[in-house]
Amino acid sequence: MFYIYCPHCCEHREEEEFHAAGQAHIPRPLDPDACTDKEWGEYMYFRKNPRGIHHELWVHSAGCRKFFNITRDTQTYEIKEVYKIGEKPSVVANAVEVQNSHTQNSSKTPLENTLESQSGATL
């Protein structure tokens, strides 16, 4: 049971008030029609599953209904920081930049991306 600080309500509230909405920083491609099927598939379906630092999108669904981001350690469940949509995380894994979009890695297969992110290698 997480204890989550809502950056909009400016209070810690119980996890029951929130919904997790998946990995953060998955922007919708600006020109979907220009994406290949593979790129679109990666945007829709492929997500990281890291052991350690992870950036997640959450919504205060039973509170202010606002979305925001959480940086969380998936191993210890520690919440390292919360930050609003549009802001950048200050805690990142191995100083790797937050990957803005999978479509920028079109030279690699999703499996390669997954394996790399799991081993903590630089993307």
Add this chain to the structure above:
Amino acid sequence: MSQRNRLQNGGRIDRSKSLTFTYNGKLLKGYAGDTLASALLANGVDIVGRSFKYSRPRGIVAAGAEEPNAIMQVGATEATQIPNVRATQQSLYDGLVAGTTNGWPSVETDLMEYVGKIGGKMMPPGFYYKTFMFPQSLWGTYESYIRKAAGLGRAPQDTDPDIYDKMNQHCDVMIVGAGPAGLVAALTAARAGARVIIADEQNEFGGSLLSSTETLDGKPAAEWIASVVQELASFDDVMMLTHSQVNGYHDHNFLTIQQHCTDQFADRAPNGQIAQRLHRVRAKWVVLATGAHERPLVYGNNDVPGCMVANAVSTYINRYGVAPGIDLVLMTSNDNAYRTALDWHDAGRNVVAVVDSRKNPQGTLVDAARERGISILVGSGVIEAHGSKRVTSVSIAPLNDAGDAVVGAIVKMKADTVATSGGWSPVIHLSCHTGARPVWNDAILGFTPGATVQKQLTAGAINGSFTTANALNEGLSAACEALSHLNLTKPDVSLPATQDIEEGEAMALFHIPHTKPTSKAPKQFVDYQNDVTAAGIELACREGFESIEHVKRYTAMGFGTDQGKLGNINGMAIAAKTLNQTIPQTGTTIFRPNYTPVTFGAIVGRDCGALFDPKRYTAMHSWHVEHGAKFEDVGLWKRPWYYPQGQETMQESLNRECLAVRESAGILDASTLGKIDIQGKDAREFLGRVYSNAWAKLAVGKCRYGLMCGEDGMVFDDGVTSCLAENHFLMTTTTGGAAHVLEWLEIYHQTEWPEMEVYFTSVTDHWATMTISGPNSRKLLEKLTDYDVSKDNMAFMDWKPMTVAGVPARVFRISFTGELSFEINVQANYGLHVWKALFEHGKAFNLTPYGTETMHILRAEKGFIIAGQDTDGSVHPFDLGMSWAVSMQKPFSFIGKRGMQREDCVRADRKQLVGLKTIDPNVVLPEGAQGVLDPKASIPMPMVGHVTSSYWSANLNRSVAMGFVKGGLDKMGERVFYPLVDGRVVEAEICSPVFLDPKGERQHV
């Protein structure tokens, strides 16, 4: 039966308050302050259960949460039955009714015992897997007998009459355990002004001090406890919870405490009181002062009643005034357990011998035993106990230096009680709950808490600091550390003076050897509750289970309701030795919540009955009830399903309702549809992005149907959206999808397009919606409004504001039946008034209320889909034959556009929604039936799609159905076959899903 084991003096019981209780149908006596276990021992009850696998008689071995055998069924009435109660934790009260949970025909004479005796050698670990594997179909039969043989209590058959409760708590410091460490920590934090919660599972604070003869400041420890408790009680911000088990320690310093509020003194909670309460605590800092459990030693027949853990024997003597036998043999590998021999001796009972595995024990307590003239056999062990229903004698033999072989002659001694101690295991369970891996500590021969990310401190025996002096010191320092984190000033706290007791070094000993190899020796039990023996663990290791987690699962060690509190370390030590590795190399299994079994009542609290699953009612609900509606659950809503009249069958009702709508007029309560008010200058553009069709030109006063798709192009919701004003729209959603759609709109607005000026508000509950449908619906509406609702002034897909039955209304000319329809929306509190007014004027038109089932039939006659019934997340608008609802020309690439153009989405053989006309018009296809093109094909037949909607249409006097068929849109007129489970094969023709009025003339009038 008299309390023959009760001592004349001593203990924390109140001999002036005699209590009567029932055990296995017999009336027994005890005293206030007893536990059920101490009262049973006082009465000389030896056998309290039969073992899980071998049905061996078992007695009480411990005095606390770690008790594996005395698992009771408690409850005076059927409704108040509680299974799995440890007798050692159940306070005695007048009228308590308890019984053993297994044993047939009785716990004293159990026929299964003979099975256990014969089957002993034949029931190794994995016995059930190996034996009852084949044939698989008979497992259900085997299982019921195996479960009966096992028997660990039963749930009540009647509804629990008691009230359970939950409370959310917040504190600065949560202290778990009110022994010496916990009490000092609480006192320190309290004096500093911190908000403190201190909880202990016992009926009073004091922990180990309650069962010890130690003095503090030269006075009995009880006096110090009383003074601390009194001071703690004087602070407003200190919550003191007795009878309260901290059962779970979860992430972010969240702890759950099960507080027994009344079930320690009554079978039922007195009127108006709470039986149990679950406290949900968020603590800034946690101090675990959970103490330690003494480890018994493992030896032959160590489960015969009378074999006990040493400290438990001391506890029964010192705390409860009960000596559970006459002649004691104490076996120990350490000094600490000598206390038990001293206590036994001082209680006036006979200590036959202290059997010490060490060659040369020395220390204060050893000296004290010698002074009392107690015989001490050094370098020896009890290799076997004798007796069946009670220990009668023991075999003692000299051991080698390593303690793993018998090296001399066996001496047999008469005794009825064997107390053993292999040292103490810190109670690290809670610290493990949040994922910390315990660390082996060679100095104390036990696991201590591992590193944690929680704001957690530990104090006392949990750290392996077993002396009272160390516990007090660590309690103080843990509290001071918490206070410094909380920026509170450390107060003055002086610790009481403790007795100086020197203890010699303990020996690492877990498993006493026998003259025979372990596999042939009398059973040496490691885990009493699951009947796991040393031989079983050795066998598991030999069979290739090397990970301790696998050994655990194969042997079931530690799987009981006691989670192996007594046996796990011994089991790991035996596994380590068999695998020829150290205990830290072997590792430990992980303890998980809950520490002890929690009643469902405490978990559920008040979230039961009406509060478990809230129901939503429309404004017209009372009318529906009065008119005999049958209801259907849609989401949380109670929606009228159909309105039977007289002795009508459901189909007769539906036929009547369907005909009434198409012949004259029907009315549907449509209030439950999701309604989202959308405003802002970018509202129109936003709609264009989230719907598949075009919204740029929808004029004020007009309505439009839209399909909502995911990024994968698949339909997930649909509904009509109306333009109320240039920057103001009202979106409707499916009843069940309303919350999801609102979150969908929000996530795109907040994360993708925050620059758009648009606002979403759920207004579902604000409006009551009633749909009048049928050729006479306009005439009916005209009776209630002065507004001109003629075709010329109010065309199909128009909405108009008007006054209906005297109240302001929005009326939408939209239709889900294919008939002339008006959807009247009024403020919810006017709903019932307008609904009744419609019926007042509706008599002339045979206005007929219809429910969701008739709505489904009428829309199916028209081929209208229901999102979630005719869609399943794998179909896009083109699969539904609804290309008219997709605008590929919109400038913005709407959600779903890219997805529905993927290679797989444009295959010609996709499953497509078509109408299905059964060749026999009287046959109604079952929904979900799978279609095949050739019913004579070999099995497994290639399936081409399933039936999604299927009904009897009274209007068409035949069945109507829709379903998916691969490439179905190009197969019009072809046949598809539905082989059913009953052997029938239903043949159907693929057709347009619009069965009635294909030109839509009926709604354009």
